[in-house]
Amino acid sequence: MNTSISLTLGKTRQIALSTPVQICLFLGLGSLTIWMLYFSSYPATHDAMHQIRHETLGVGCH
Numbered sequence: 001m002n003t004s005i006s007l008t009l010g011k012t013r014q015i016a017l018s019t020p021v022q023i024c025l026f027l028g029l030g031s032l033t034i035w036m037l038y039f040s041s042y043p044a045t046h047d048a049m050h051q052i053r054h055e056t057l058g059v060g061c062h
Contacts (some may be wrong), residue, residue, distance in 0.1 A: 038053050039053075
């Protein structure tokens with residue numbers, strides 16, 4: 001049983017990402033999500049983000 005646990009932990013360590021890689025992935029995915037919400041043409045999302053987009057980006061209205 002200990003051999004099985006050791007193999008599992010060893011495989012987990014091989015595929016685990018380092019902290020800087022995790023931070024970069026988090027920031028990248030977070031930025032992509034915000035970008036998609038800000039510039040969505042889907043009416044429900046566009047309406048919900050409309051005022052926030054104009055306040056944070058300083059862009060004029062349509």
